[in-house]
Amino acid sequence: MLTFIIRRLLWTVLVMFVITVIVYIIFFKTPGVDPARAIAGRNPSAQVIAEIREQFGLNKPLPVQYALMMKSLFVTRDLVSYSNQGLKVVPEIAAATPATLSLVFGAAVIWVVASIAVGVAAALLRGTVFDPLLMVAALIGVSAPVFWVGQVANMITQGSLHDTFLFSWVPPLGYTPFTQDPALWFKGLVIPWITLSILYIGLYGRVLRANIIETQNEDFIRTARAKGIPERQVLVRHTLRTSMITFVSLFGLDFGALVAGGALLTEVVFGIHGVGFLAYQGFINLDLPTIMATVVYGAFFIVLANALVDIAYAWLDPRIRPT
């Protein structure tokens, strides 16, 4: 087991290395990008561009440049953005992380609680008309594009209904750090939390419902009932625990992906300056340092989450152990 964990973690490092190399290559293959020109400011002469190339080592072979960038990213952590020479990329990401974490954690709390409620309710109400109704309602959340839901949310809360008592508490779009104003932090995040969690409530509610139903048919549940254990205990202590395995592993993957910057669209639509937002700006400006840093940050969390989930699975079920 231990060797398995170590091996997975080593693979993780390798995967991240490969990703950074691929990003680097893709970037330089994209036509129209010339870091020297971006660094040189606007309207530089050819001579200045040549000087910059020399100064920043941009005329060295690609592998050397790559190594230099990795060094400034990881070791000295003073990697500077091409689009803005005054900006260090690593502290920028560090500063953006609380926004992403606030968004993702809050949404996760909402979706876990709500999906457990929905899943359990649907399983209990199975056979009645509420079961399919709940499932379709859950599916609606899954079926809408998140940026559109955000836009509609803005339409409602910031538009004509903004002045009514329903939504007048909604502050203008944007993120306020918790340390600056906790109340505003909270108010500004409520609508984004709900928007982001709608997608997942549906997914997880259905997963849980399916697992509960399946577990309830298992023999050990029948035994428990036969033993006279009250239904509620059967549900909570026996059924739920087993059903949560898939739930937890999926949660690990999705949560990891969100922290990694997967909430990009939500952040952009609501003006929250998190890591996903930074990544988006990096892509638009084709600013390699920002792109590289956000990709590394993101890849790290995704691969870590994958590894953790796989480890958990392997621990739970030796048959599924991959290697």
Place this chain on the structure above:
Amino acid sequence: MATLLEQVEVGAGQQSGVVGRNPWALAGRRLWRNRVAMAALGVFLLIVVLCLAAPLYANNVAHVNPFPPNLNGHTVVNGTVVPVMQQGGGTLHLGETPIGPTWDPGHYFLGADSVGRDVAALLLYGGRSSLLIGIGSAVLCCLGATIVALLAGFFGGTVDALLSRLMDIIWAFPVYLLAISISTELLTHSSGFQVGPVHVSASSLWLPTVIIAFIFVPYVYRPVRGQVLSVVNKEFVEASVAQGASNLRLVFSEILPNVVSTVIVLLPLIIATTILTESALSFLSIGVQPPNVSWGTIIQDGTDLVYTRPWVSLAPGLMILLTVLSLNVFGDGVRDALDPRAKLRVEG
């Protein structure tokens, strides 16, 4: 359990013994009986038909060519001729606002977008692109993932480890960067490029299709590989091996049929996901390129008009919602039909 009941039914109607039914037929019957899933399929097919009928609508009902801008155009509302773009009022006359929904199928039913095009007609044409890309990429994705999963599950060991790590890399890869970079690369080759016999032009729909298929391969790979692994360990495969079956025969005759149901269950859900992803990429301008239109590009066009002309972004969003919802409900039904004991815990 339904299965038992069915079999008893069948047996009761026969003179002797129980007649076994092809499990596919049984599944089909179960699916057919699932009214909700059938309704969802109906909705999906209706949307497909509507979108296919886009030229019919544009030419015969609305009498527009919805692709070029129509900023100086006019249309008829309640009998009066009005300009499609209306200048702002007050003393400053700032801005040009397109007309809103007229609810008249012959004249700008859903209103105009920011360059005066007929939203309703665009919606239908956009649906063609979105559906084409969605279905195409889902099929490509499932094909690719199945092949890789078969290889990984069948050969196991290092092959499995390598392939799984490769999938990790793809999964962790930033899709937006890939899309932007490839788009830019292609766009700046104005005559497109050749991939074997296929000529891909810069604004071809193949580009988003392939990108989206590519990034979701790991997503399908995981459950399919799990299924391959569990099948590989079953006794009947061992039996085949003992009988001297070749690898190819094993894969195609023993493993694949048992894995296909997994893929079939996944397909509607993957289509749903790819449609959503395409809309996200188009919304960010790195998906479908002009002159093509998709639901995502229409939502993007409507972003600036969200408060005055909400229908420009509401309509395509609702279409996506309906399409994906119907696919999800139908997908649920397919899963229930193929595996009523809900053994598969994969979610789309």
Place this chain on the structure above:
Amino acid sequence: MKLPATAAHSVSLQPRSRRRPRFRHHPGWSAGAATLGALTLILAGCSSSGSPSTSSTGTPQAGHKGGTFTILANSAFGVADPAQNYTLEQWQLLIDTHDGLVGFAKVGGVPGSKIVPDLATSVPTPTNGGKTYVFHIRKGIKFSNGQTLKPSDFVRTFERQFTVPGPTSFYSGLVGASKCSTKGCDLSQGVVADDSAYTLTLNLTAPDPELMDQLSLPFAFAVPGNTSPKLTGNNVPPGTGPYMWKSYNPNTQAVLVRNPYFHVWNAEAQPEAYPNEIIEKYGLLVSDEVRAVQNGQANEVFDGDQIPSDQLSQLNSPKYANQVHVNTLTADWYFALNTRRPPFNNLQARQAINYAANRAAYVKIAGGSSLAVPTCQILPPNYPSYAPYCPYTAGPGHNTWTGPDLAKAKQLVQQSGTAGMKVVVNGTTDQVGKALVEQMIADLDAIGYKASAQLLATSIQYPFVQNSANSGKWNVGWSAWYQDYPAQSDFLNVLLGCGTIHPNSDASPNIAAFCDQSIQAKIDQAESMAATDPTGAAKLWTEIDQADTNAAPWVDMYNPKQIDFLSSNVHGYLWNPQWYILIDRLWLS
């Protein structure tokens, strides 16, 4: 001047059009242009709607001082070092924190184009055949860190133009500049400071009538002599203006506070400033900026050109009548035609698309006729040597565009023999850019071409169309140009002169690669006449404008207007043709 690459830091999903222009490539020292005389000559009255911009040079009123003026901007302006930054966004702040030898008068309207002495006591006339200028520097002026301003500070200021990467062409005529580079610069011959006599002498290699304009740009504003020759990043060196930079973080905000050492020495150049503090906040969606200003939570929307059409219609309401200011910009939005290859290496094909271009539609894309004025020619209105001229219109007139002439256009296409050819239209991915490209495609298709789109991210599109290596990939390319300062050469020579075609370079502002030797001869003549016969030169520039328009290297679409949206408690709005809104002259109630 072109838009900054960092402009695409837009928070709105697709930056509508981040046209904050400042770009000029000085083609050569000998190419001088408008003199001071020509400057004040031909500028017509300002054409603003909404609140008329007042041209008051009124005495500062002490009672107006106070308050914090908050500007909301979609994105920051990149790195803050004044030796590199080439954005209007920072320049509007730098003119309040720093001063140059001379400067544009900080007043509204036409008088705002006049160059007045600032840190120098007077604007000198050159000697030595126009190659030597002696400035007398004012005494008793201090930087915001308490250091006294000395002439030798200017040496470092000019040297930094070369040691900090950025546009160098403006000052490349100084003696010794040709040897300067980012590795080091010795301008001791070109910039001679005498700290005891308090004079500064500039020695040029050749006469340049545009020198005063160039000295009025923030690149040449004084910084202390001990400022690092390297890029100072986001720490702005101290200046002599009424404000000083307290902090700048491009992700959050910039804060300017009063410079305790400032006193007024020439109210025309640097008057008393009213707000106590200026804050510029970054990263908001433009629609939110507008809302915040409507609610009085902030004072100015910086990104007036990106206000979504939703809100533009809201701003028409009479209650905002005193808060919305619209002013014409001396700027062109145009499609460059690639004259290097077919079909637009053919004059008739170029004229054809000029006849067919539906400028009314382009104006609508820009937000309607109150926000853009259709044009066919190169020079914008209210510019030196501008005389209305538009041959590409339906109807008999020659001066204003009334409508497209499709019949003529199709005829010309047939005559040119280019009918049916494929045409690639290059533009940006933001909403306005995309719409403009789509309209151009429709115009081209209507006269028999087969057009397709090539949309690139804003940050790549501009270098892409300039680089001749990409010339084989596009035929029609969108671009925009705003004045650096009011000189005819800024448009006619920089954008259409033979000398500004730089092959295989990302910085080749003559995107159309247009070079007509007879027109170039006239340009050279006008530049050499500038000092001796300004009136004659101005007339010649008008002829050049018409000749260029007839040669149709572009499809010029429109001249945009600028919207300034201010909160209701802001007063004293002034529109300066060079710097646009003068922030420190606003007062809050």
